[in-house]
Amino acid sequence: MRTDTGAVPTLVIKRRVAATPREVFELWTEPELMAPWMSPYPGPVDCEAEADVRVGGAYSLKMGSGESQCEIEGTYVDVDPPNRLVFTWSGPPTRNAKTLVTLELSDAPGGTDLVLTHERLPTPDVRQGHEIGWGNFLDHLADALGG
Amino acid sequence: MQHVESGGGLNAVFAALADPTRRAIIEHLAQGEARVTDIASPFGMSLNAVSKHIKVLEQSGLVRRRVSGRDHYLSFDKEGLNGADDWIEQARRFWNARLDEMERVLRERRAQKGEPKP
Numbered sequence: 275m276r277t278d279t280g281a282v283p284t285l286v287i288k289r290r291v292a293a294t295p296r297e298v299f300e301l302w303t304e305p306e307l308m309a310p311w312m313s314p315y316p317g318p319v320d321c322e323a324e325a326d327v328r329v330g331g332a333y334s335l336k337m338g339s340g341e342s343q344c345e346i347e348g349t350y351v352d353v354d355p356p357n358r359l360v361f362t363w364s365g366p367p368t369r370n371a372k373t374l375v376t377l378e379l380s381d382a383p384g385g386t387d388l389v390l391t392h393e394r395l396p397t398p399d400v401r402q403g404h405e406i407g408w409g410n411f412l413d414h415l416a417d418a419l420g421g
Numbered sequence: 422m423q424h425v426e427s428g429g430g431l432n433a434v435f436a437a438l439a440d441p442t443r444r445a446i447i448e449h450l451a452q453g454e455a456r457v458t459d460i461a462s463p464f465g466m467s468l469n470a471v472s473k474h475i476k477v478l479e480q481s482g483l484v485r486r487r488v489s490g491r492d493h494y495l496s497f498d499k500e501g502l503n504g505a506d507d508w509i510e511q512a513r514r515f516w517n518a519r520l521d522e523m524e525r526v527l528r529e530r531r532a533q534k535g536e537p538k539p
Binding site: 284285287289291293297298301307311312347371388390392394407 | 435489508509512513515520521522523524525526527528530531
């Protein structure tokens, strides 16, 4: 259990969408429907999407525009159509840090309330990496300080 | 998405901030420069244990070290936090633009299918 999530920078975006939760869910999970809008570049969207939509399944987005390329990949953590989709999100834009995206869709007057939460994950492997990387240095430091 | 490098990178900043002891150390240093030994004593930690936390903080760019004679002085560098704010702002722009496009696709699909708005 975490008690320190308050320190993890988290982005929350809420929006009411004029479509049913199922229609929105399809746009997030069916590759041919993801491709037309999942691109960070202005102008014509050019995205290759692959998605194995089940818990533990992988997806990838190869997004491009002219010379620019950007690839995002991750795995599904929770898949509960049409209300909830949780997946990791990493790639060059996150400096390959594993981030987590949670999409929540609920019925609302006139359509769907969409809540998107994107959070950084200070994962155990990141922490462990620091511990290992600095281990030798710390020994030297202790010596230098008269340990 | 453009991403700004800051200190040891955002991974390091977020890893550093995730630990309550390290946040307490930052709070301590936010009051002003302090020696490593000054930081260890209030936490009842060994010099070795506190040094591990300090190294993580230094790698994140949140803490800087100055050596004067035998003493190592630490200070908080709040520039290290800017990268975190930048990341949130970049992600916000990214997702807002994506959701605009998503709504466009939803409208097109509905128009194709001839469905009324719900």
